[in-house]
Amino acid sequence: MRTIRLISFGYLHLPTGPDGSPVPPAADRIEDVRDRLRDPAAARDILDLDGLNPRVQDVVLNTPGARELLANLADYATLPAGPRRIAIGCAGGRHRDVDRITGRHAEQERIPRLA
DSSP states (O other): OOOEEEEEEEESSSSSTSSSSSSSOOOSSSEEETSSSOOOOGSSTTTTTTTTHHHHHHHHSSTTHHHHHHHHHHHTTTTTTTEEEEEEEEESSSSSHHHHTTTHHHHHHHHHOOO
């Protein structure tokens, strides 16, 4: 099995290009979850927590569309000429994307553990 590097980032914290748009990290696939998944920071009592906290992980995993996204990423990762790097970005990089790369869900959801 090859190693796939999963990168967590926040669009609000990226450097900007000459045109002023954010420059995401280099990756074979960049998944922007800002519009795709509900912002977990809006959920009660988790704003000050990060994606490593089990409460945040539960909110993210139960967000409509999250399991489908994971299944799609897992299928993509298993392609014969599949990726070496997948980047997952949200607004701040503290909740949704961090949760997707934690060891707790990596093996459970068939996404390789962070290298």
